[in-house]
Amino acid sequence: MHTGKQSVIDWNAPNALEQLAQRIKNPLENIMQVSQNSGTYDNYKLESILFSSSKEISDIVEEIIQKARTNALSLTHHNHPDIFGIYASNEYVRKLCAREILPHKVAKVDQDWLVNLEKEVYGNIRQDYLHLGELSYKMAVSERQLHRKILNLVYLTPNKYVRILRLHRAKQLIDTYLQQSVAQIAHAVGYTDVHYFSRLFAEQYSISPRKLLCSLR
Template sequence: MMDTRKNIAIDWASPDVLEQIVQNIKNPLENIISASQNSSMEHKNVVDEIIFSSSKEISDIVEEIMRKAKSKSLNITFQDRPEIFEIYEENQNVRAMCTDEIKPQKITQMDQEWLMNFEKEIYGCIAKDYLSLYDLAFRMAVSERQLHRKIANLVCLTPNKYIRILRLHKAKQMIDNYIQSSISQIAYSVGYNDVHYFSTLFMCQYNVSPKDLIKTLR
């Protein structure tokens, strides 16, 4: 007799599949927790307490996996503040580029979300050698003049300096994470066609050339 069943390809990386697998673990796990808790309450048994505690920890991990799986399916990112804040805090050269001190605690959540959206727009076209401020302003629903004013008020930078900082930050991430070891390819990936100019800017921001940084990581 011929088997007429079809081989179904399963996308194990799919958030929906992951959620289903976790749910299959979660249901019996909840029964174990419930039974262990009742047993420990009735008999005060140390073993039952250990079973309950361990099961509860596993359950918490399962909940976290489900939360991230659902968020991934909705394309939700876990970035909770603009990257410029962390870059500013960790890099003295970036702080020197700002006309005044950036104070994240005084920037409203709405304005922080605006900055994160601005960063997403930049990263979305970071490989372009020229990013039009007019186009960026249009996508951010402000005029070009308002773009300059808003960025200056929030992070004490010009839009072009902000873009440059993010370009070089992305380049450093590529080196740190071993994504690319070719300086020219790194430069092109973040929008610089002139490798020498890219290296000069990188040196100014990080006090080390891309070439030397790559050598130290090998």
């Protein structure tokens, strides 16, 4: 019987569908096995296995839904990096940048690179820690080059840059009514600590996610 926490699906991998099928197959086999041999389990163990397997399937479904929502939001993106619009509309982000971002002075090839970088960040945004080594691998540059290029283009460290994008996506989820609670929003953008997420969100947008949610209802 399969047990243990499942790994996160790598949606960019060629075998993403195979990973998804295997993720669903394992808990389903658990449910089928205990159903066929229910007489060999005491009630507590039976309920425990059924609950954990059902919860596992529920989590997989939620991950699929979130991926679909992320893709839907991505379809609205234009050819300019999101960071430019965030910078222009957000005083807090402007203060974080070491220098003024001037989009018209950023070459088209560099803008395209930033757009692709944002796609990688958004595609893995549910991870509570987005490893820069993995991100640099996806962008076909060294970790040092990634750090230097982000700093040269948007005058931010990679960690600050990723955090800004996480919180930007969180605000999109609130504005488009795609999540119903602060905990769901925090989880959707990779924060397991809801209080920490709320503090960061309030710093960037001068309003707590809870208050923003309530104001839109």
